[in-house]
Amino acid sequence: MFKTIEYVDDTVRMLDQTKLPLEKTYIDYKTIEEVGGAIKGMVIRGAPAIGVAAAMGMSLGAESIQAEDFDSFFSKWEVMGNKLGQARPTAVNLAWAITRMKKVAQDNKNLSIPELKSRLKSEAQTICVQDIEACKEMGNFGQTLISSGSRVLTHCNAGALATAGFGTALGVIRAAVNHGKDIKVFANETRPFLQGARLTAWELNEDNINVELITDNMCGFFMSKNEIDAAVVGADRIAGNGDVANKIGTYMVAVMAARHKIPFYVAAPISTLDLTLASGEEIPIEERSSDEVAHINGKRISPEGVTARHPAFDITPNDLVTAIITDKGIAYPPYTESLKELASKL
Numbered sequence: 001m002f003k004t005i006e007y008v009d010d011t012v013r014m015l016d017q018t019k020l021p022l023e024k025t026y027i028d029y030k031t032i033e034e035v036g037g038a039i040k041g042m043v044i045r046g047a048p049a050i051g052v053a054a055a056m057g058m059s060l061g062a063e064s065i066q067a068e069d070f071d072s073f074f075s076k077w078e079v080m081g082n083k084l085g086q087a088r089p090t091a092v093n094l095a096w097a098i099t100r101m102k103k104v105a106q107d108n109k110n111l112s113i114p115e116l117k118s119r120l121k122s123e124a125q126t127i128c129v130q131d132i133e134a135c136k137e138m139g140n141f142g143q144t145l146i147s148s149g150s151r152v153l154t155h156c157n158a159g160a161l162a163t164a165g166f167g168t169a170l171g172v173i174r175a176a177v178n179h180g181k182d183i184k185v186f187a188n189e190t191r192p193f194l195q196g197a198r199l200t201a202w203e204l205n206e207d208n209i210n211v212e213l214i215t216d217n218m219c220g221f222f223m224s225k226n227e228i229d230a231a232v233v234g235a236d237r238i239a240g241n242g243d244v245a246n247k248i249g250t251y252m253v254a255v256m257a258a259r260h261k262i263p264f265y266v267a268a269p270i271s272t273l274d275l276t277l278a279s280g281e282e283i284p285i286e287e288r289s290s291d292e293v294a295h296i297n298g299k300r301i302s303p304e305g306v307t308a309r310h311p312a313f314d315i316t317p318n319d320l321v322t323a324i325i326t327d328k329g330i331a332y333p334p335y336t337e338s339l340k341e342l343a344s345k346l
């Protein structure tokens with residue numbers, strides 16, 4: 001099994017997701033600025049993985065600071081953290097990880113600066129380990145919703161590549177397979193970045209899980225032909241009322257699933273909940289370069305002079321979500337109450 005991200009000695013090593021599936025290469029990062037660039041440039045992507053990368057980046061930033069006392073250390077580090085926090089706006093795990101690292105520093109301000117740096121490094125490594133554990137918990141809860149023989153649609157990549165390992169939506173599928181269930185996965189290709197075609201298809205295939213690739217505009221067809229039994233996706237941020245921000249096209253899948261009375265499940269760790277937001281309308285949506293829409297593999301596919309749009313995420317309203325699978329249990333509507341209850345189990 002591959003490692004999406006790891007922190008060894010003074011290096012954060014990431015599997016380069018811009019090159020998959022054609023090349024399996026790793027890149028080593030030694031500064032917080034480089035880690036910010038990797039998040040922005042999609043070398044690492046997927047909400048939980050972005051959170052883990054941010055925590056490790058914060059540790060690299062801490063290591064680089066020369067300071068005699070806590071206050072001067074923290075003020076320099078906070079500036080670095082604020083910049084890193086702007087790398088991508090939608091996945092709340094980025095801000096979540098930076099806030100957690102800052103709290104650990106504040107709680108340990110009595111340590112010497114070298115001791116504090118090593119405390120922060122071990123916290124980043126703990127966040128990585130806990131992310132894998134959370135995915136496995138989610139998988140165990142979520143697999144109870146998937147019966148053997150199911151044909152499951154997923155969108156984007158919410159797998160081991162989008163987390164420190166195992167995955168959220170694909171974690172549910174892995175857990176079902178590990179329980180001996182016979183599962184077939186339909187992977188939406190996920191235009192324009194092709195996370196489904198390049199990443200989901202790759203990692204499921206590596207694990208010998210039955211996966212078939214379809215283009216995004218085919219899922220309605222397969223639902224209407226009774227070839228899909230459930231949809232399971234991940235999330236980048238979930239508002240207090242259960243509205244879900246996830247990869248562009250997720251909303252379309254949820255509408256089609258409702259039309260065909262197919263359950264639509266969202267799998268995400270508690271760190272993806274943003275209970276400070278009342279609804280999905282408040283979630284910032286990243287607008288990425290229109291070049292990613294107008295080009296494929298660096299080759300232009302639309303006429304020069306025609307503009308293109310690229311919102312990278314959309315919001316699925318809570319009434320289209322059958323259940324939200326978390327590492328603390330499964331939430332059902334009304335989400336305003338059930339999500340709060342699960343979050344309080346932390």
Ligand code: MRU
Pocket residue numbers: 045046047048091155156157158159162163167168169195233234235236246247248312
């Ligand atoms: O733009 P990306 O590839 O970072 O978007 C990823 C997604 O939308 C995933 O579905 C989401 O982060 C959940 S990952 C476990």
